[in-house]
Amino acid sequence: xxxxxxxxxxxxxxxxxxxxxxxxxxxxxxxxxxxxxxxxxxxxxxxxxxxxxxxxxxxxxxxxxxxxxxxxxxxxxxxxxxxxxxxxxxxxxxxxxxxxxxxxxxxxxxxxxxxxxxxxxxxxxxxxxxxxxxxxxxxxxxxxxxxxxxxxxxxxxxxxxxxxxxxxxxxxxxxxxxxxxxxxxxxxxxxxxxxxxxxxxxxxxxxxxxxxxxxxxxxxxxxxxxxxxxxxxxxxxxxxxxxxxxxxxxxxxxxxxxxxxxxxxxxxxxxxxxxxxxxxxxxxxxxxxxxxxxxxxxxxxxxxxxxxxxxxxxxxxxxxxxxxxxxxxxxxxxxxxxxxxxxxxxxxxxxxxxxxxxxxxxxxxxxxxxxxxxxxxxxxxxxxxxxxxxxxxxxxxxxxxxxxxxxxxxxxxxxxxxxxxxxxxxxxxxxxxxxxxxxxxxxxxxxxxxxxxxxxxxxxxxxxxxxxxxxxxxxxxxxxxxxxxxxxxxxxxxxxxxxxxxxxxxxxxxxxxxxxxxxxxxxxxxxxxxxxxxxxxxxxxxxxxxxxxxxxxxxxxxxxxxxxx
Amino acid sequence: xxxxxxxxxxxxxxxxxxxxxxxxxxxxxxxxxxxxxxxxxxxxxxxxxxxxxxxxxxxxxxxxxxxxxxxxxxxxxxxxxxxxxxxxxxxxxxxxxxxxxxxxxxxxxxxxxxxxxxxxxxxxxxxxxxxxxxxxxxxxxxxxxxxxxxxxxxxxxxxxxxxxxxxxxxxxxxxxxxxxxxxxxxxxxxxxxxxxxxxxxxxxxxxxxxxxxxxxxxxxxxxxxxxxxxxxxxxxxxxxxxxxxxxxxxxxxxxxxxxxxxxxxxxxxxxxxxxxxxxxxxxxxxxxxxxxxxxxxxxxxxxxxxxxxxxxxxxxxxxxxxxxxxxxxxxxxxxxxxxxxxxxxxxxxx
Numbered sequence: 001x002x003x004x005x006x007x008x009x010x011x012x013x014x015x016x017x018x019x020x021x022x023x024x025x026x027x028x029x030x031x032x033x034x035x036x037x038x039x040x041x042x043x044x045x046x047x048x049x050x051x052x053x054x055x056x057x058x059x060x061x062x063x064x065x066x067x068x069x070x071x072x073x074x075x076x077x078x079x080x081x082x083x084x085x086x087x088x089x090x091x092x093x094x095x096x097x098x099x100x101x102x103x104x105x106x107x108x109x110x111x112x113x114x115x116x117x118x119x120x121x122x123x124x125x126x127x128x129x130x131x132x133x134x135x136x137x138x139x140x141x142x143x144x145x146x147x148x149x150x151x152x153x154x155x156x157x158x159x160x161x162x163x164x165x166x167x168x169x170x171x172x173x174x175x176x177x178x179x180x181x182x183x184x185x186x187x188x189x190x191x192x193x194x195x196x197x198x199x200x201x202x203x204x205x206x207x208x209x210x211x212x213x214x215x216x217x218x219x220x221x222x223x224x225x226x227x228x229x230x231x232x233x234x235x236x237x238x239x240x241x242x243x244x245x246x247x248x249x250x251x252x253x254x255x256x257x258x259x260x261x262x263x264x265x266x267x268x269x270x271x272x273x274x275x276x277x278x279x280x281x282x283x284x285x286x287x288x289x290x291x292x293x294x295x296x297x298x299x300x301x302x303x304x305x306x307x308x309x310x311x312x313x314x315x316x317x318x319x320x321x322x323x324x325x326x327x328x329x330x331x332x333x334x335x336x337x338x339x340x341x342x343x344x345x346x347x348x349x350x351x352x353x354x355x356x357x358x359x360x361x362x363x364x365x366x367x368x369x370x371x372x373x374x375x376x377x378x379x380x381x382x383x384x385x386x387x388x389x390x391x392x393x394x395x396x397x398x399x400x401x402x403x404x405x406x407x408x409x410x411x412x413x414x415x416x417x418x419x420x421x422x423x424x425x426x427x428x429x430x431x432x433x434x435x436x437x438x439x440x441x442x443x444x445x446x447x448x449x450x451x452x453x454x455x456x457x458x459x460x461x462x463x464x465x466x467x468x469x470x471x472x473x474x475x476x477x478x479x480x481x482x483x484x485x486x487x488x489x490x491x492x493x494x495x496x497x498x499x500x501x502x503x504x505x506x507x508x509x510x511x512x513x514x515x516x517x518x519x520x521x522x523x524x525x526x527x528x529x530x531x532x533x534x535x536x537x538x539x540x541x542x543x544x545x546x547x548x549x550x551x552x553x554x555x556x557x558x559x560x561x562x563x564x565x
Numbered sequence: 566x567x568x569x570x571x572x573x574x575x576x577x578x579x580x581x582x583x584x585x586x587x588x589x590x591x592x593x594x595x596x597x598x599x600x601x602x603x604x605x606x607x608x609x610x611x612x613x614x615x616x617x618x619x620x621x622x623x624x625x626x627x628x629x630x631x632x633x634x635x636x637x638x639x640x641x642x643x644x645x646x647x648x649x650x651x652x653x654x655x656x657x658x659x660x661x662x663x664x665x666x667x668x669x670x671x672x673x674x675x676x677x678x679x680x681x682x683x684x685x686x687x688x689x690x691x692x693x694x695x696x697x698x699x700x701x702x703x704x705x706x707x708x709x710x711x712x713x714x715x716x717x718x719x720x721x722x723x724x725x726x727x728x729x730x731x732x733x734x735x736x737x738x739x740x741x742x743x744x745x746x747x748x749x750x751x752x753x754x755x756x757x758x759x760x761x762x763x764x765x766x767x768x769x770x771x772x773x774x775x776x777x778x779x780x781x782x783x784x785x786x787x788x789x790x791x792x793x794x795x796x797x798x799x800x801x802x803x804x805x806x807x808x809x810x811x812x813x814x815x816x817x818x819x820x821x822x823x824x825x826x827x828x829x830x831x832x833x834x835x836x837x838x839x840x841x842x843x844x845x846x847x848x849x850x851x852x853x854x855x856x857x858x859x860x861x862x863x864x865x866x867x868x869x870x871x872x873x874x875x876x877x878x879x880x881x882x883x884x885x886x887x888x889x890x891x892x893x894x895x896x897x898x899x900x901x902x903x904x905x906x907x908x909x910x911x912x913x914x915x
Contacts, residue, residue, distance in 0.1 A: 077792045077891050157789045163766060164749040164791060169709075254766035260750055261768055294645070300661035325752060325787075326763045327744075327770040330692050334685045341677045341684075345670065351634065352669040353661075358641045360659060362651045376638055384627040391623050391680065392688040393616045396760020397605050400752060400787040466603025466756040468787040471795035475869075478783070479602035555655075563660055 042106030088158030113205025126191030133184030294361030367441030378414025403463025434512030451493025707751030724855035755784030792891035798869030829910025
């Protein structure tokens with residue numbers, strides 16, 4: 001940089017200015033690439049997540065077009081199979097996980113009142129290894145030699161059941177791309193998890209005891225523990241799979257005596273906690289937004305914390321409910337049905353506590369609150385279909401049908417995605433200093449509610465009418481035409497909603513109303529600093545005396561610490 | 566079943582009957598013997614009835630919870646919305662209540678306990694039944710992308726269509742189906758007869774059905790098994806006992822040898838067909854491709870992509886990929902004369 005500056009100084013004044021401007025803009029990009037600032041990493045995580053979300057969403061739309069009518073020739077089976085594999089894999093590992101990591105990164109240091117995450121460089125490493133993994137997965141479309149030497153993506157489904165993944169049944173390197181890239185993003189997630197735990201335990205500001213942590217931080221903290229416990233089995237399984245494929249190890253290769261069932265155990269002992277890794281941060285967002293827009297503190301804070309911890313523990317012992325059809329013993333089946341049903345209790349407690357928070361409040365239906373309301377109803381439905389799936393005999397009918405597809409989209413779209421939008425509408429002013437358009441926000445919400453419920457609501461019926469998941473075509477006359485058509489029509493509404501959202505993001509960046517430090521009249525520490533916050537977050541590290549430090553400031557006559565035990 | 570009836574609530578029944586009607590409205594026209602619409606709410610066999618019984622209980626409980634909690638949410642959203650004059654004031658700050666927390670912990674816990682008990686009972690009932698020693702045994706082996714069906718006691722092999730006799734109270738005839746896979750994971754699912762069960766390599770499984778109504782029941786492979794997972798259809802044909810005996814007798818017969826189609830048989834036996842397929846003693850007995858000994862007694866070819874008509878067979882032999890893209894049946898580049906002869910031969914395999 002210094003040499004270019006000295007060279008420039010020999011030229012005319014104008015060219016010096018031009019060169020300086022160029023150097024400045026170059027360094028702005030470089031600054032983002034080399035940053036270890038938790039806020040910038042958080043933003044990059046969320047933006048990368050959104051890009052993958054749009055790509056995987058377009059895939060979902062193509063899948064729905066293919067299934068709109070029977071005997072459709074829009075996509076061939078190979079293309080279709082790659083598409084649902086990439087859709088699922090991307091939505092879970094390249095949209096869900098990084099978006100959560102982004103929110104956690106951006107908000108946790110601000111909420112606990114510190115200047116950065118505990119390990120800033122590890123943080124940057126986590127982001128870049130995730131992004132590399134994501135790009136590697138999509139590079140498989142060009143790089144993985146598939147059949148006939150053409151490039152192609154993985155086509156074994158996002159849970160990649162053995163032995164379909166063995167060398168015999170998946171020639172070329174498509175499965176290797178899947179295993180390796182997700183292994184890498186897993187390393188990134190582990191780095192984030194370790195960082196979250198260290199930050200929350202070691203860097204809280206003065207007065208911020210564990211029982212004064214915002215619920216967002218609590219729930220993301222238990223999520224981080226869940227990541228540390230659940231990701232290694234997946235990584236181990238993926239390494240074993242790669243050993244199978246490259247060195248003929250034979251862990252999962254049934255033709256050399258391996259076990260298809262062991263892969264399922266490995267995958268789901270990761271895969272079910274993963275569902276909670278994805279939805280607990282959703283709970284975290286809702287637990288921040290509902291109180292602020294109800295103008296009341298969260299109802300039953302200690303119970304909410306306890307329920308989160310209970311969910312974490314129980315979720316480690318429910319995985320085989322994905323495997324009721326593999327022919328376990330009745331004892332095994334009933335054990336996993338029991339643990340799965342038990343997890344409904346702490347989850348129910350959460351819903352009741354949100355209801356209790358709203359009860360007697362003064363509800364303001366700004367877009368963040370609207371998305372939380374959508375979440376409550378849709379997650380309630382998702383929880384109840386989850387109870388149905390836990391009933392072993394009923395699961396023998398529902399498993400691997402469109403009922404399951406509907407169920408987990410109610411959890412992950414109706415649940416997680418709605419809370420992600422709630423979070424974006426709530427914290428966008430903090431991140432950018434400008435408000436997101438409220439009117440467009442309401443259109444976005446209602447279009448998404450209609451589209452989402454059209455698309456996925458009717459899929460419950462498809463499952464009950466015997467439509468298996470992951471079929472690329474079906475014959476007419478099996479009772480599925482109407483529901484598939486309705487399901488596809490819903491996509492139009494959802495696509496419109498997402499377009500409005502993207503427009504809102506970009507438009508508000510330039511034209512949005514100035515937000516000021518605390519547009520929602522909220523109570524947690526991130527609202528105590530400017531919007532956007534300076535790189536050091538707080539001029540002076542704050543000191544807190546209760547769970548709602550800004551409430552105490554705004555209401556010195558009736559501070560929270562007076563009521564908290 | 567007495568428990569099932571006891572728990573059914575009248576109101577919930579009405580509600581669920583509504584859903585059932587919506588579902589059933591699409592299945593009109595399934596009055597005839599072919600059950601193409603695989604409605605879980607329209608079972609015709611014992612384990613499927615048992616499953617539906619417990620399903621009604623769970624649906625009733627879940628619908629009730631949804632209505633109660635959903636109404637509370639709607640009420641709270643409406644009743645406590647911000648009103649004029651709320652600005653600038655904050656509502657009373659309530660931090661929680663241990664009594665209320667206790668209530669909404671204990672009530673769900675009780676519901677969950679009931680569900681666990683009901684689940685345990687039905688799971689064991691269906692999974693560990695006591696069968697007569699002479700129950701019909703069938704082996705089903707999953708292949709990419711078709712079903713091999715073996716009748717070990719009767720001593721023949723067929724594919725994609727399973728025949729079983731109908732059961733009645735005086736003459737119960739449960740069929741025990743042993744499940745295995747030759748390659749990847751599959752799952753056997755005929756919703757109107759029973760729940761699904763996976764076919765896994767190195768992991769033998771078992772299920773049973775006991776249908777009480779004759780007819781043809783459709784089903785699918787329910788576990789993603791590769792390119793043509795979608796076209797891996799099952800048809801279970803429930804016969805009267807007499808029809809079943811006749812069908813077995815025919816299957817046990819050696820293949821027909823019609824001298825009029827000797828040319829086609831010659832093609833079958835000298836080209837590569839017999840590397841994968843078998844007709845009687847002739848050809849591959851390794852089950853790589855479906856056994857064709859009595860091909861024309863089946864309703865479909867290619868696990869459901871076509872009918873056993875001359876046209877479909879001809880097209881299938883000419884270009885299998887046009888009917889089932891990605892399947893392992895190769896295009897043998899036969900001449901039109903060869904195709905016609907071969908099709909003529911296959912259509913005699915009754």
